[in-house]
Amino acid sequence: MRIPNIIGWARRLVWLAIVAFALLVAFAWVKPGREDMPWTPLSLSEPIGMSTARKIAALGDDRDQCLALLATSGLEFTPSEPFGADQCRVENAVRAQSGQPLLPLAPASVAPSCPMATGLLIWQTQVVQPEAQEILGAKVRQIETFGSYSCRRMYGRSEGAWSEHATANALDVSGFLLADGRRISVLRDWFGGDEKALFLKRVRDGACELFSTTLSPDYNAAHADHLHLDLADRGAMGWRACR
Template sequence: MRYLLLMIVVAAGVFLAGLWQHWEGWPWRDVPRRYNPFAPLHVDDPPSLLTRIKRERIAHDPKACRATLEQARRAGEVAYRAVGSPSIGQCQLHHAVRIRSTSVDFNHSFLASCPLAVAWLRFERHQLQPAARDLFDAPVRHVIHYGSFACRNIYHRKDARRSAHATAEALDIAAFRLADGTSVSVQKNWAKHSDDDRRSRFLHRIHEGACQEFSTVLGPGYNAAHANHFHLGVDGFSVCR
């Protein structure tokens, strides 16, 4: 009797699975892109538990990464030029791009590995601009950075490992100018001067948000070397300080 019941349950399971296949096809096919672990990371998809997994996937799949970036370019979210994989000094870039502008413009265009470019676009879209709109009711228009590519070791020390900047996998950002004229600087505004200090709240909020899109986020709370900028990196070391 027990075996008969078991067989009926198994047969019913096989039958239902067949129906599912017939009607729905492969279960992931109709899952919205943001919840589908097999769909590539997209700039527009809101951050989720899958973001990190998908970020690691595009880091190892240059073609998928370029497709994501190309999609963002077609949507008018970024202007860039592909620079390929040049050797500069002792350093080798892989499928790098030069970012000219995004939803913001920059003090200088900058070199970026493809995963850094995608992480920056996602950060802007899901963290930077929403924080600016919430706190100041105005978008960020201009970002001042201290550079992304530098062929050097960390802290310029001979015995240290290569910096993420040596492969254009990190961007140092220092200040922001908003559409309403507000200026926010990491150096001047990180420390809170009152409970209602919007500039400080803005910086703390985007620092925390950056940790969802970049693997390495270092700011003034980390050490004196970062008192005037946020280091935003995608080189795989998971740090948020």
């Protein structure tokens, strides 16, 4: 009969206790909420947490679930008919009906994918409006864009990876119009060093918590006049690019 290796087992138990204790300390330190848990369903009203971006990106897999979630915003969204072909096929674009200030995208014709609209809604209510109020003392009346859908490869090249714009899974934000008539422009104000520049950097940083990709003028000259936001699918790990 083999004699059980008691010292080996005791060592393993001690390690297990140390790991369990470390996890407990980490848990108490971070105090995760439901927004941090990868298995809880996304809600529009919960604060932005560690798992929010992954949950928004995962909405791309389920059109009906995404539309149902958008409906909880109280906003009227019109799902658009599928359009485009092959790599540029869009099945899940939505348009916020005009006259609704909850997601004031301009031009009104812009129709991002349902997951993008969800991310933009959270960005707008939890990042853009609070930062505008705090830094600029006014509400944002309009988020000005260069549009969402564009059937092309990245950087408009003739070969290589397709852009997230090809499936309306991206949006280029060029500026913001405030309720008091002031206009914040990415091109003009990014490097200005004043409160407009601070506002732009804060909304960029906030977008980094929500979107798979957030690119700003800090990244390269191709982004000198807009913030590029997209929901590229980066798998289970869901790493994010934030520049």
